């Protein structure tokens with residue numbers, strides 16, 4: 001008998017994670033595609049039941065923290081009514097990252113319809129409820145921004161109607177038509193489940209999932225630049241923590257229109273360039289090349305019981321001191337939650353002296 005896979009502890013709405021600041025739930029947002037109204041509704045739920053903050057993750061999900069240990073049923077029901085919980089069995093497998101600007105600016109294809117189709121196809125296949133909660137689908141519209149995210153399965157557009165499958169972390173194989181992509185990815189995910197013993201990811205399987213021409217993928221993603229992009233606006237959310245006033249400002253800027261949560265703790269706000277000043281006034285970062293776009297941190301101490309450092313406070317002081325010279329992530333312990341994919345300065349349980357040295361080294 002093959003060994004049973006280890007328990008999957010990835011949190012979801014119906015499977016909270018117990019943190020030092022209370023229960024935390026993770027709300028999947030396939031492709032980061034949501035709306036100003038849905039974001040406002042979730043923000044209000046965070047205020048009513050939790051700490052009030054919405055936390056953006058490195059996969060474009062949203063987390064609500066500071067909930068009671070027994071997460072109230074009315075909270076779960078309301079998350080469903082806000083559109084974030086279409087399935088109680090498949091909620092944790094809806095891990096889809098897509099090029100945040102797809103269909104708005106650039107790229108070779110508009111992959112927004114594919115995000116919706118893939119999500120529907122995942123939900124429609126009962127066996128996929130068993131996919132690991134960290135299994136990731138990556139849909140790159142050809143600009144090359146997310147294909148290097150280290151996903152399990154994915155697609156990179158070559159033009160509006162066809163592209164290549166991504167199978168595993170660093171390989172691109174087999175040409176495919178856009179209309180076939182959702183079904184093909186579902187079929188490959190099922191094959192992964194059949195072959196899986198203890199593996200969480202396609203790259204860990206002893207044999208390749210499919211045979212075909214292999215091409216190396218980029219080692220890292222390319223974050224969406226902050227600031228105005230044509231009529232649209234990309235705002236950085238410092239430390240990935242959206243406050244109630246910031247959620248309200250986003251809603252005021254876009255109303256019920258689309259909002260895209262990026263995997264870089266920022267938001268794409270279509271047609272919101274005119275609201276730039278209002279969004280900056282509530283602490284969202286609207287300028288390119290700002291220090292916040294280089295600094296990320298896990299929640300650290302005291303929010304996380306494993307934390308040996310106040311990572312958020314230290315990250316804020318690093319930014320106040322002018323920021324680091326390059327991408328930097330602060331972790332409260334060796335688990336390095338939320339660390340970016342690709343090259344970065346990796347600070348584990350840093351002290352104030354470490355931060356001062358980093359600032360001096362930059363100078």
Ligand code: SF4
Nearest residue numbers: 298304307332333337
């Ligand atoms: S890296 Fe460690 S301290 Fe930070 S959130 Fe993860 S477990 Fe907690």
